[in-house]
Amino acid sequence: MRCAIAVDVGATNLRLATFTGKELKDRVSFKLQGSVNPLNYIIGYLEKFSKSCNYIGIASAGPMNLKKATVTLINYNNLTINYLDSLKGYGKVYITNDCIAGILAEKKFGEAKWAENAVYLTFSSGIGAGVMVDGHILIGKDGNAHEVGHIVLNYEDSIECGCGKTGHWEAFCGGKSMPKFFQKTTGKIVNSPEEIFKLYYDGNQKAAEFIEKCMNINAAGLASIINVYDPEVIVLSGSVYLHNEELFLKKLPQLTKKYVMNRMPAIKTATLREDAVIVGAGILAFLNGKLP
Known part of the structure; x- marks a missing residue:
């Protein structure tokens, strides 16, 4: 059965889970403060789960440059992350804005x-x-x-x-x-x-x-x-x-x-309340990054 790792990088919290296409499992969350780099937590999670789930959907607060695959996290001292480079070797990585993930999830499962x-x-x-x-x-x-x-x-x-x-x-x-x-x-x-x-x-x-x-x-x-x-x-x-x-x-x-x-x-x-974004990140991975 196909499995994806879903990542929600918010302005305050980082949430991770595995996603089966219908439900979230293996959920963890972290409070992000100051200059904390969310990559440290993401890589730790991938070390544990990427062998069984090698598709990764990341929904992140922006702004972003999709052509360069970079996201700038304003709330973390304007930290700029290239997820494709940083997570190379852990699986196929797809990124989008957190609210795009939200509409993906509510279109599939919600209002x-x-x-x-x-x-x-x-x-x-x-x-x-x-x-x-x-x-x-x-x-x-x-x-x-x-x-x-x-x-x-x-x-x-x-x-x-x-x-x-x-x-x-x-x-x-x-x-x-x-x-x-x-x-x-x-x-x-x-x-x-x-x-x-x-x-x-x-x-x-x-x-x-x-x-x-x-x-x-x-x-x-x-x-x-x-x-x-x-x-x-x-x-x-x-x-x-x-x-x-x-x-x-x-x-x-x-x-x-x-x-x-x-x-x-x-x-x-x-309908999915606070889970809309992380579910949408999982859906993004299942779509191989191809948005409707």
Whole structure:
């Protein structure tokens, strides 16, 4: 039976598993901090499993250059990795963006099964998307056609995104950026989005005003996706979303309608939830890297 090794290199966590085509096995995960190189953990896992699973699918946070097979990990001091060179000898390696893996998985097993036009959108450490239009996944010249978190929503604001530019959607509402935006907006120092949402649920007025502001920003970003790609369904995931799912689903669709020109799509939670990306990495390996 064919087996693949699935790798999800996120902005905060590294997750690895073997994938049978239907299910994940031998799962492990690591918290990535500072200058930790995820390759060390990946190679350790491959040493154990690559003899029985010699197809490797890697879904990574970007940006990437698919022609050079490199990925730059912004959250790890702009570490650039060439996975093909680094993992030579362990099997056939295929790489893609983490959100492209997400739409692959939801198309095969989840909420996008029925759709030819779908977007997988994650609210996590950052904001990203995998986009399918007319049954084809959008890639772009370097593999970055889906970087919706870097849509410019306020060209006058000086708040800096993790990529170093300003005015981006992710600079306001990405999980890593929210504390900085919260401090700028309210004057209060917090260390994580979890603290902000706890203040909100505890009835803090400043937090309530801030979350309302963020939801309007998210709605503007979501509307931009709908107006540009015209999807039938948008599948939502990511840690910030999944930990506040009820709040997002209550506020986001209604707020988005203010900005939308195209017909509203269905807005759903990812069936695979936090497993969408790693399952998609496994599917990528089974497809021999050939995206629909």
